[in-house]
Every structure is written in structure tokens, then in C-alpha cells.
Amino acid sequence: MKNKDKIIRFLGTVAPTVAAALGGPMAGVAVDALATQFMGRQGASADEVEQAILGASAADLTKLKQVDAEFAAQLQAAGIELERIAADDRDSARARQVExxxxxxxxxxxxxxxxxxxxxxxxxxxxxxxxxxxxxxxxxxxxxxxxxxxxxxxxxxxxxxxxxxxxxxxxxxxxx
Known part of the structure; x- marks a missing residue:
């Protein structure tokens, strides 16, 4: 994604769970969810997903919110805690600095x-x-x-x- 930061900022207001995943180690899973659930096309590339989000209409915002809710439910069902992953990332950075x-x-x-x-x-x-x-x-x-x-x-x-x-x-x- 060429405009990843812009996409994350935009999605942060509409689909915060997907945005958090895009900014971390779950980016690939988030792109797949957006491709499948938002675009209706499994296997779309990150650039194709980016273009779809950048060209989103007002009606698409509702769809993005729905994708976010479904994505959050999938993560919760899988037992994946994005904040725990982020906290572990911060902890490893702190440990590296101490070491x-x-x-x-x-x-x-x-x-x-x-x-x-x-x-x-x-x-x-x-x-x-x-x-x-x-x-x-x-x-x-x-x-x-x-x-x-x-x-x-x-x-x-x-x-x-x-x-x-x-x-x-x-x-x-x-x-x-």
C-alpha cells in the first residue's frame, strides 16, 4: 500500500479494529478481510484494496463499519487481542533498550x-x-x-x- 498511513487514519474513524490491524502484524489478515468483505473479491491485492478504500462513497462507509464489526468478532472468536500484541511489541522495544x-x-x-x-x-x-x-x-x-x-x-x-x-x-x- 502506497498510502498506508492515509488509509489507517481514514479507517481509524470508520473501522478502528481494521485500522489497528493494518498498522501492525495483522496487516495481511486485515487486507484479506477488506478484500473479501468490503470488495467482495477474495485474493485482491493490497493496492486494489487501497484504491477501493480511497474511492469509497458515503454508502461504502456503512459497509466498512459492518466489515469492522465482523472483523472484530472474528478476532475475538479467534482469541486474538490486538492490544496485547501491541503491548508485547512495546515491551520488546523497551527490553531491547534496557539490554x-x-x-x-x-x-x-x-x-x-x-x-x-x-x-x-x-x-x-x-x-x-x-x-x-x-x-x-x-x-x-x-x-x-x-x-x-x-x-x-x-x-x-x-x-x-x-x-x-x-x-x-x-x-x-x-x-x-
């Missing part, structure tokens, strides 16, 4: 944090320049995404916290 004592992730994290707040301070003080506003807005978006990844790497995802809150709410509801 190798590599300073690169820390340096990159510092650059992203300083860059994000530096650009944010510039825009706050000076506003968006008329001629480079879109480029600067893109830079801020990219840095915000990077900041989120840095925070997830060092402090973990909030998904576990959401799951914990859901379990507690379920326990309170069951005890009442």
Missing part, C-alpha cells in the same frame, strides 16, 4: 518533545504564517503523533486503564 543500553530512543524522544513544544510555542507567539501555514500544521500534527508514541513507549497505553475501569464498573453493576 543494549541504546540511547537512541531517548534522544529521539527528546527531539520529538522539544520539537513539539518549540513549534507550538512559535505558533502561539507568531501565529501561522500565511505562506507556510499548511506545512506548519502538518508538522504540528506529525509531532503530536510522535509525542503520543513517545508517551506510550515510556508510560504505556491508556487502553489497560480503560479496561480496568470497565471491569470495575461491571463489578459495581453486578454487586448492586
Amino acid at each position: 543494549t543500553k541504546d540511547r537512541t530512543p531517548g534522544i529521539l524522544a527528546a527531539v520529538v518533545i522539544v520539537g513539539f513544544f518549540g513549534v507550538l510555542a512559535y505558533v502561539t507567539l507568531n501565529g501561522l504564517p500565511a505562506d507556510s501555514g499548511p506545512v506548519l500544521a502538518l508538522l504540528i500534527g506529525s509531532l503530536a503523533t510522535g509525542l503520543s508514541q513517545v508517551l506510550n513507549f515510556y508510560f504505556g497505553s491508556s487502553v489497560g486503564s480503560k479496561d480496568k475501569d470497565a471491569v470495575i464498573a461491571g463489578m459495581k453493576g453486578g454487586a448492586a
